[in-house]
Amino acid sequence: MPEVVEKKDIMSTYLKLFNENIDKISVASSPIINKFRNSAIQDFEKKDIPSKKNENYKYLDLKTAFDNKYNYYFNQSRIQVNLDEVFRCDVPEMDTESIILINGWYGDKINKLQKIEGKAIIGSLLEAAKQYPDLFEKYYSKSKNLEKESLVSLNTAFAADGIFFYVPDNVVLEKPIQIINLLISEEDTFAQPRNLFVIGKNSQAKIIICDHTLSASKFLSNSVLEVFQEENSVFDIYNLQNEHNGASKVASVFFNQNTKSKLLSNIITLHGGVVRNNVYVNIDGEHCESNLYGLYLSDKWQNVDNYTYISHNKPNCTSNQFYKGILDDASIGAFNGKIYVSRDAQKTSAYQANNNILLTNDAKINSKPQLEIYADDVKCSHGATSGQIDENALFYLRSRGISEKEARFLLLYAFTNEIIKEIKVEVLRDRINNLVDKRLRGELTRCNSCVINCC
C-alpha cells in the first residue's frame, strides 16, 4: 500500500526534526516541560498524524498540510514586529498591554511576565516554568483527555513557549485581555505554541485570542491550550481565527472545570485554509456551566472542522453547544460533537445544535452528534440542520425593494447573529459584527484600525 509508505515518510520528517533538535530544545527549557518529551514523541509515533481513516478526522485533510518542508523556530524569533507600526489593534480599548505571540514565542523579550491589574500574571510560558516551578508543575500537561490527540503529543514533545496566564484566587479582572497570535516568516513555517491558563477560586477573567498571518508563506500551526478553572470561577474565551488560506491550523483546547465554575468559549473562523478546532471540556465538579459557541464562514477550498468533546463526570451540570456555519464555493466543513455523561452525572443537561447554510451545490457539511450516556436522569438534545437560504424570506425582502444581493446578505448576517450576540464584550462584538459584515460581502476582513493584511 503505497499510501502508508508515504505517510510514514511524512511522520519520519517530524521524528527527525525532534531527534536532531531535542538537545537544543531541552537545554533552553525547564525540567518540568522536558520530562514529558520522550513519552510524548513515542506516543505521537505510535498514533501517527490523524488521517481520514480516523473517525474523528474523517473530513479533514491534514496530510497535505503536514507534507511540506517547514522552517521551525527553536528560539524566540529574531523577527521584530514593531507593533506601533504594524499592528494597532484597538479592540482592547480595554487593556493597554496587548500580549503577543510570534511564531509560537512570547513577543516581549524584556518583560517576559507582566502583572495585570496588579494581581494576575501573564507572559511567557517558558519564563513562568522557570519563575514559578511549583505552580507550573501543578497544572502543566495535567489536563484530562490530552492522550486523545496525537498532535497534542507532538506539541508536548516540542513545547517551548506560549502564553502563561494565572489569576490567583478571589480576583476579578474587569478588562478583557487580548492575545495576538501572529505567524510571520519569509519561509514556510511550522509553529507549536503551548499555552496554560489557570483561573483561581472565585476569580473571573476574559481572554480574546486573535490569530493572524502576516506574510504569504505557508504556515502550519499546532497549538495546545490547557485551561484550569478552579471552584466558582468564571472564564470567557473568544478566538478570532483570521489566517490566510495558505495556512493550516490545529488548535486543541482543554478546559478543566471545577465545582460551580462557568465557561464560555466562542470560536469565530473567518479565514484559514485548513482549520481544525478541538475543544475538550472536562467537568469535574457539580453545578458547572459550559457554553461553547462557534461560527465558521468558509469559501473557496477552505476546510473547517470543529470537534467538541464534553465529558460530564459530576451531577447537576449544564452544557450547551451552538455552532453555526455558512459554506460557499467548494468549501468543506464538519461539526462533530461528542457528549459523554458518566453514570454518576445525574441531572445533567446537555444541549447541542449545529446549523448550516450551504450556498452552492459543491459546498459540503458533515455534522455528526455523538452521545454516550450512562446516567439515567439526564436532559439531552441535539439537532443539526443544513439548508439553503430561505426563499420565502428572500422574496419578502425583495418585494420591499431590497436587491437580491443585499437581501441575501441580510439573511446571512442574521444567521450569524445568534452566535455573535453571545459575545459579552461589547467592543469585540461590534468589531466582529463588522468583520462578518465584510466577510459576507466578500471584502477583506481587516479590522479598520489594523494596518496588517490578514488575508
Place this chain on the structure above:
Amino acid sequence: MLKIIDLHAKINEKEILKGINLEIKAGEVHAIMGPNGSGKSTLAAVLAGREIFNVTKGEIIFNGKNLLEMPPEDRARAGIFLGFQYPIEIPGVSMVSFMKTAVNEARKYKNLPPYSSSDFLKLMREKIALVEIDSKLTNRSVNEGFSGGEKKKNEIFQMAMLEPTLAILDETDSGLDIDALKIVSNGVNKLKNKDNATIIITHYQRLLDYIVPDFVHVLYNGKIVKSSGKELAFELEEKGYDWIKNEKL
C-alpha cells in the same frame, strides 16, 4: 396605471391563472373576491414578481413599463407593494434595518440621497403614529413572534413607509379584531390619494364598509368571471359563490 392582459401562470405544470384581464386607473380601489384556491394570492404574487410562478402567456403593463421583465425589487421600487396574506418571519433582521434598507434602496432608484439616521427615525415615528402600530414591534426582528394581527398591521406599516403607487393587500383583514380592522382601514384610507391605487383581496364584505371599492371582481378558477360595483360584495355575502359558478356553467 396597471393593465393586465390575458395573463396565464403555472406552478409545477399546473395552470392556476387562466387568462386574467384587469385595468386599474389612478385613484381607484378594486376589490378581488373569490373562493379559496381560485388564484387570488397567485395573482398578487405574480404582480409582485414571485419567480416560482411561471407566466406562460399575457402581459402586465405598469405605468408604461413591462412588469414581467422586472425583478421583484425593481417592481417594488417602481411603486408596487404586496401586503402578504402570510407575512414571513425573519429572525435576526431588525425591523429598523429592514425598513431603512428598503426605504433607501427606493430613494437610490429615484436618484435621491439616502436618509440620515435621524431623518429616517423621524419618518418611522410619523408612520408608526399614522398606522397606530405598537412602536415596540418595530424594535423587534421582522415579524418574529408577532401575533397574526400584529403581522397584518406590520404590513400596513411597511406600506406607509414605502408609499407605493399600487398596493395589493392580500387578505389583510383576516385575523384582525374589530378595532384592528378599523385601524388598518384608517391607515389605508389615509394613504389613499388621487395618484395611487389599491387592490384589496378579501373574503369579507365587512372590510369594504371601511375601504369603499370602486369595483368588485370575482376571481374563480383562474379567471375574473364577474366585475361590478361595490353592491356585488353584498350579493356575494348573501348568496355565496354558487350562483356565479352556476351562471358560468
